[in-house]
Amino acid sequence: MQSEHKEIITKERFLDLFEKNRALLTKNDTALLAGTREKAIATFARLGFPDTSLETWNLTSLEESFNRGYDYYLRPSEEVDVQKVFRCNIPHLDTAVIGQLNGWYVSKDVPLMELGNGIIMGSLAEARKKYPQLIEKYFGTVADDAGDGFTALNTAFAQDGVFIYVPDNVKSPKPVQLINVIHHDENIFLQSRNLIVVGANAKLSLVHCDDSYNHQASFSNIVTEIHVGEHGVMDHYKLQNLNNNSTLISSVFFRLEDSASLESHYISLNGGLLRNNIRVRFNAPHGRANIYGLYLMDRKQHVDNQVFIDHAYPDCTSSETFKGILDENARAIFNGHVLVRRDAVKTDARQSNKNILLTDTARVNSKPFLEIYNDDVKCSHGSTTGQIDQESMFYLRQRGIGEETARMLLMFAFADEIVTRIDIPQLRQRIEDMVKKRLQGELQICEQCVLHCSTPEHPVEFQIDLSKI
Amino acid sequence: MESQANKILDEVTQGDYKYGFVTDIDTEFAPVGLSEDTIHYISAKKNEPAFMLEFRLKAYRHWLTMSQPKWAHLNISPINFQEIIFYAAPKKKKELSSLDEVDPELLATFNKLGISLDEQKKLAGVAGVAVDAVIDSVSVKTTFSETLSKHGIIFCSFSEAVQNHPDLVKQYMGSVVPYTDNYFAALNSAVFSDGSFCYIPKGVRCPMELSTYFRINAANTGQFERTLIVAEEGAYVSYMEGCTAPQRDENQLHAAIVEIVAMKDASVKYSTVQNWYPGDKNGLGGIYNFVTKRGICKGSNSKISWTQVETGSAITWKYPSCILLGDHSVGEFYSVAVTNNHQQADTGTKMMHLGKNTRSTIISKGISAGQSNNSYRGLVRISKNAVNSRNYSQCDSLLLGARCGAHTYPYIQVDNKSSIVEHEATTSKISEDQLFYCQQRGISNESAIGLIVNGYAKEVLKQLPMEFAVEAQKLLSISLEGSVG
Amino acid sequence: MLLQIKNLHAGINGKEILRGVDLEVNAGEVHAIMGPNGTGKSTLASVIAGREVFDVTAGEIFYKGKDLQKLSIEDRAREGIFLGFQYPVEIPGVSITNFMRTAVNEVRKFKGLDPLPAGEFLRLMEEKKQLVEITSNLTNRSVNEGFSGGEKKKNEIFQMAMLEPTLAILDETDSGLDIDALRIVANGVNKLRRPDNAFVVITHYQRLLDYIVPDFVHVLFEGKIVKSGGKELALELEEKGYDWIKKEQE
Known part of the structure; x- marks a missing residue:
């Protein structure tokens, strides 16, 4: 049994599915991994799917999403024309592009690339066969199954996804662009599991895109584990541009070793229900993590960013900067949690969440939460929600700038604080452009785009030239 | 330097409680434990009208269906309600008609606590303060009632209000905090024994500060008092509340309710200096302080302002809140919460913006020392119809010592575009630089900590009425200096 | 006549601030409006610019013969009214270049002109920067963000030079300026x-008027212009102080 048609999502369905397909799922497991899987399914049996009775889920109900019914596959669909699907690359950006279709790794040539500098990149399923020891060392050690039913389920069913290994002292010469496209004729539930290992003194830039290809409903449960070794550097970009019928549960777990450095950028431009679980653990002293988020939501879109930063060791610095613009009936949730443990002295942790509401039907919930168990810390958080600053509006209009243009200029400026943090110039330009289009209400990514496009009858004119001169 | 500062911190954070004495008075008790019989007993003791008994029984039956809330950042040892005495009252010799007839032991007790029940004595040169003195389950004396009644103000014990103003009690009791509100509110509604009642008629500005002083004296008892303040259109009152308890090894339960109703243009200022016995250095004993305080700004332009200085109790669970229903109404919450040794506090506020152009301000200063945990928990909710509303919140934490915890749980919900909500928070410790600076000017580290802590809390302390501000300031210094824990 | 204000009453949240202001300004003139704090000087400037938080309760404002109250904030600006702010707001994320380019081109569009080509625009920027002796990279920074008081005021004059208004109202442009910055601004x-x-210069002190010599000086007191005269009135005020006006009014 490879697929289950249009069934609603329940705990029982997946427990049953696991029982019936244990042999298939564990086929390439080492003993250790098989054990991890068994433990995970037991955890999932205990936790089930989260519901609104849990404090971290109380504002995000999945009931409607669950009840849409989805197909689920334990094998990838037949070969697709990769070139046709993956048109979403960023112009002039020299990246190594790797792709996933419905959670499965796809490639034209080889499923696993081994580059001259020792970098391994490709299918996780393939890597499990080829490098069982390496996978065993990291897989399931960064993610926390006990914290969330979705993660446990993902671990139990983990089959494919992307594996990237950057050995010690190797700096990846170009950014890796990981494109995850959802394309299916029926509603689909998909899971994928990514494992990224950045060695000591190593460096990796990863651009991780979640895109839809059509209007079909989808439910994704994606877990990514990222280990950054001593003095390692990770630049992480998460771009989300999904259709309005999509539900995405994205859980990214970062583990930072001594003096490791992380920059992570979450740019959410579209999606039905987006849930980002972002968990950072400082596993040794002197780490640094800056997490940025920008969400531009309208209609009935729902974005829920849950950031947990675990300061378990001394001398680590973290910041969370999340900004959002909410239009129509959109809803945004920010739940930042900084935990400073007893011995984590000289911790410096900052949280900031700023929102602009454009209508009286848009909603924001913000909970910047600090939990501190030691006195030698510098922690702060701030949250503001309101409308576009009226002082600034007056100033711009007094200079002869029309009301609409002034509003657009200020919204773009508001978003710019996040966009400007993007280190890859071509990517920054691309995102700037996308943000601008999004704010103008005419975002599209590909020619085939089905998202909230400008219609030929109502072409959107750019009133401002925002290009930097 | 570091170790010296630590040593001083140890010294200053391990003081003793100076209100821990017990008064030997003849007390009558309800039978131990809780059942419908207990409620009948209390109601009969107080000679209550039928509607009161009915209210209590409804609350009790509802309470039976509830369980103790677990969401707070608190570690609460189980409470055995069958071991608590729910009613304890000093035995009356006869009906009292003047101050001279109050049991001299009781007078002495309040004098010892610094509370004057003598109307002739004015506090520190300030205009009189009317006091309702509550010991264990009953009010023993309310001063200045007659003076106040000339202005049409009713200020008396809750029991008296039930007898003399049953219509007002019936109208407002439970209107802001219904008995279904939460576990401890239901319990209080079932067994509350006394408290204060205050009614300010239309257009009257209360000429003096009103205050209630709560004292737990008897052992194994719980105190369940209930305060109701109604300010009619255009009225103003400033109300203060203080509390202490003897030093005992077992925990004692205090579950109170305060309800405030402010009509159009009315303004109510409610100040608390909470100094219940916090338990000893090892966390033994102390009061469990589970309080529901809430006010409703019913009319337009009304205002409710809460100020609290929380230094006592083993556990504090308390969120004085404002429902801003009237357009242009204002809610304020100013709080200093100090925890030391093994104390735990989970306190904050809720600002519910329902009316248009409503405004709220939250200033919270948490100070944690020893092995204590101090949490700020606050909700700001701007509903869709509360257009053009504003909230500003600032909640800061100061940590003294490496083994304490300070936590901030702000919940912010905004449902319209024209409102602005701002929240800021910082966590810090007293810096070596600050201490060194003071030291260089010849100030001992001990005084320096007192100075810095008071400076840190100043924004809140300045909100207190003068009579209280002095007391609170002293309390803050000494709670960290060594004479009070 | 460029600007004509008749019996202007205006206020905020029901509180009346301007209580019957009359003022006439012709092309080629410089007017100074002086007066103690809180008498409505900034309110007058804001009302002319069309700030929406103020309500005009009575009176009329004509500019180039048009009823100003019928025009939006930006249309007043496009018609040539420039307000130099006392406290220019910081706008993070909007570069001055982008800001000015948008403003200049929107004003041009209003006048039926084509947008200025990028090269020409940059040349214009350079030229006007020199006028106010801006040497730094000010123009690449966000509008007013992190500017010192002097930089903010210079930036206001720079923008004025870029937009070439017909009527410039400078609201306490001298406040917070050291003597060098004051000279540059003047x-x-x-x-x-x-x-x-024409210029309407609002100031609290006579100092600025040593550099910008006015044709007329008006004293605004409690929402009304209570005294008008030539530049010598400013000197008289400097000497006698505002108490003199207060006493005269009593």
């Missing part, structure tokens, strides 16, 4: 004076 204004434009 020089900028003087260089922009032409027979076809």
Whole structure:
């Protein structure tokens, strides 16, 4: 049994599915991994799917999403024309592009690339066969199954996804662009599991895109584990541009070793229900993590960013900067949690969440939460929600700038604080452009785009030239 | 330097409680434990009208269906309600008609606590303060009632209000905090024994500060008092509340309710200096302080302002809140919460913006020392119809010592575009630089900590009425200096 | 006549601030409006610019013969009214270049002109920067963000030079300026004076008027212009102080 048609999502369905397909799922497991899987399914049996009775889920109900019914596959669909699907690359950006279709790794040539500098990149399923020891060392050690039913389920069913290994002292010469496209004729539930290992003194830039290809409903449960070794550097970009019928549960777990450095950028431009679980653990002293988020939501879109930063060791610095613009009936949730443990002295942790509401039907919930168990810390958080600053509006209009243009200029400026943090110039330009289009209400990514496009009858004119001169 | 500062911190954070004495008075008790019989007993003791008994029984039956809330950042040892005495009252010799007839032991007790029940004595040169003195389950004396009644103000014990103003009690009791509100509110509604009642008629500005002083004296008892303040259109009152308890090894339960109703243009200022016995250095004993305080700004332009200085109790669970229903109404919450040794506090506020152009301000200063945990928990909710509303919140934490915890749980919900909500928070410790600076000017580290802590809390302390501000300031210094824990 | 204000009453949240202001300004003139704090000087400037938080309860404002109250904030600006702010707001994320380019081109569009080509625009920027002696990279920074008081005021004059208004109202442009910055700002204004434009300079002190010599001085007190005269009135005020006006009013 490879697929289950249009069934609603329940705990029982997946427990049953696991029982019936244990042999298939564990086929390439080492003993250790098989054990991890068994433990995970037991955890999932205990936790089930989260519901609104849990404090971290109380504002995000999945009931409607669950009840849409989805197909689920334990094998990838037949070969697709990769070139046709993956048109979403960023112009002039020299990246190594790797792709996933419905959670499965796809490639034209080889499923696993081994580059001259020792970098391994490709299918996780393939890597499990080829490098069982390496996978065993990291897989399931960064993610926390006990914290969330979705993660446990993902671990139990983990089959494919992307594996990237950057050995010690190797700096990846170009950014890796990981494109995850959802394309299916029926509603689909998909899971994928990514494992990224950045060695000591190593460096990796990863651009991780979640895109839809059509209007079909989808439910994704994606877990990514990222280990950054001593003095390692990770630049992480998460771009989300999904259709309005999509539900995405994205859980990214970062583990930072001594003096490791992380920059992570979450740019959410579209999606039905987006849930980002972002968990950072400082596993040794002197780490640094800056997490940025920008969400531009309208209609009935729902974005829920849950950031947990675990300061378990001394001398680590973290910041969370999340900004959002909410239009129509959109809803945004920010739940930042900084935990400073007893011995984590000289911790410096900052949280900031700023929102602009454009209508009286848009909603924001913000909970910047600090939990501190030691006195030698510098922690702060701030949250503001309101409308576009009226002082600034007056100033711009007094200079002869029309009301609409002034509003657009200020919204773009508001978003710019996040966009400007993007280190890859071509990517920054691309995102700037996308943000601008999004704010103008005419975002599209590909020619085939089905998202909230400008219609030929109502072409959107750019009133401002925002290009930097 | 570091170790010296630590040593001083140890010294200053391990003081003793100076209100821990017990008064030997003849007390009558309800039978131990809780059942419908207990409620009948209390109601009969107080000679209550039928509607009161009915209210209590409804609350009790509802309470039976509830369980103790677990969401707070608190570690609460189980409470055995069958071991608590729910009613304890000093035995009356006869009906009292003047101050001279109050049991001299009781007078002495309040004098010892610094509370004057003598109307002739004015506090520190300030205009009189009317006091309702509550010991264990009953009010023993309310001063200045007659003076106040000339202005049409009713200020008396809750029991008296039930007898003399049953219509007002019936109208407002439970209107802001219904008995279904939460576990401890239901319990209080079932067994509350006394408290204060205050009614300010239309257009009257209360000429003096009103205050209630709560004292737990008897052992194994719980105190369940209930305060109701109604300010009619255009009225103003400033109300203060203080509390202490003897030093005992077992925990004692205090579950109170305060309800405030402010009509159009009315303004109510409610100040608390909470100094219940916090338990000893090892966390033994102390009061469990589970309080529901809430006010409703019913009319337009009304205002409710809460100020609290929380230094006592083993556990504090308390969120004085404002429902801003009237357009242009204002809610304020100013709080200093100090925890030391093994104390735990989970306190904050809720600002519910329902009316248009409503405004709220939250200033919270948490100070944690020893092995204590101090949490700020606050909700700001701007509903869709509360257009053009504003909230500003600032909640800061100061940590003294490496083994304490300070936590901030702000919940912010905004449902319209024209409102602005701002929240800021910082966590810090007293810096070596600050201490060194003071030291260089010849100030001992001990005084320096007192100075810095008071400076840190100043924004809140300045909100207190003068009579209280002095007391609170002293309390803050000494709670960290060594004479009070 | 460029600007004509008749019996203007205006206020905020039901509180009346302007209580019957009359003022006439012709092209080629410089007017100074002086007065103690809180008498409505900034309110007058804001009301002319069309700030929406103020309500005009009575009176009329004509500009180039048009009823100003019928125009939006930006249309007033496009018609040539420039307000130099006392406290210019910081706008993070909007570069001055982008901001000015948008403003200049929107004003041009209003006048039926094509947008200025990028090269020409940049040349214009350079030229006007020199006028107010801006040497730094000010123009690549966000509008007013992190500017010192002097930089903010210079930036206001720079923007005025870029937009070439017909009527410029400078609200306490001298406040918070050291003597060098004051001279630069005043020089900028003087260089922009032409027979076809006019300036209304709002100031608390006479100091600025040593550099920008007014044709007329008005004293605004409790929401009304209570005294008008030539530039010597400013000197008299400096000497006698505002108490003199207060006493005269009593």
